[in-house]
Amino acid sequence: MSVRRLAEASVQPASFAFNKANTAAAKQWIKKYPKGREQSAIIPLLMIAQEQEGWVTKAAIETISDMLGMPRIRGLEVATFYTQYQLNPVGTRAHIQVCGTTPCMLRGSEALMDVCRSKIHHDQFHTNDKGTLSWEEVECLGACVNAPMVMVFKDTFEDLTPERLAEIIDLYDAGKGASVTPGPQNGRTGSEPASGLTTLKSEKAILKSTRDREAREAAKAAKAAPDAIIAAPVPAPAAPPVAPSNASKPKTDAAETSPALKTPSKAKVAPAAEKAASVSAPPHSAANANKAAPEVEKVSKQRSGPKKRAEPSSAFKAPETKQPTAKPTKKPV
């Protein structure tokens, strides 16, 4: 996988703003999270920004982080972690993400990348001459049972051959990407066996056996208690709403977690000052290396497992574990 960095400053726009429709969509997403947890909307908001701009710009990351009241470094961490976000301008008609993780690799993803190299550009993240197509290698996209596969925007194309991928790329290049049906490209449905279903072939038979079983159970229940009135289940009272928990919130007052901090500090800490503020590691001691700390030692207990039974003398012993038997010594005559 490639290193994920922001695009060069020369291609970064100076500012970012959601258009009217996307502003409404962003507000809707933020409302889905409990009060105090609005930062969780960073994933969908970055996605909306990408759909609007074609890729995720630095200005978009910063604007969205500010909107959600979170440090910009946190927004940058999310955007640079997930390969669903394009940090550089990509092809205007398609950006092909080829999965190169083991199952796809074993099923021929290298050949798919060769197709991208010959049809789009030799290198990842470079557009073709017309600027319509680009490609990259990514880690597992979660469709391993239909390997090898590629993803284009939000669609996955699975069970690919180099020839089929070449056709799909040509269709996208011609502006006919919408005509390609996503999913398996070899005719199978979902991830059923490539040769077709081997079990559960008849839905009718399955439904009939379920209905027959239910009818038998109902008849049995009626026979056991002919006069009993089966009361309708009473719905359980609704649980009171639970306030959001702070249990997983890191307990830290580190400067970089402050929402007030907009950019990483430019101030450099002198090495001497940093050393003075650090706790140095204790010197190595071979004797102490295998000992637990006293507080751990105090609470640790010997595990009481099953008692070991004495092995019967007739138990089988592997030849190599048998003790050599002493030769009988000759009795003196």
Ligand code: FES
């Ligand atoms: S390995 Fe390719 S989708 Fe999982």
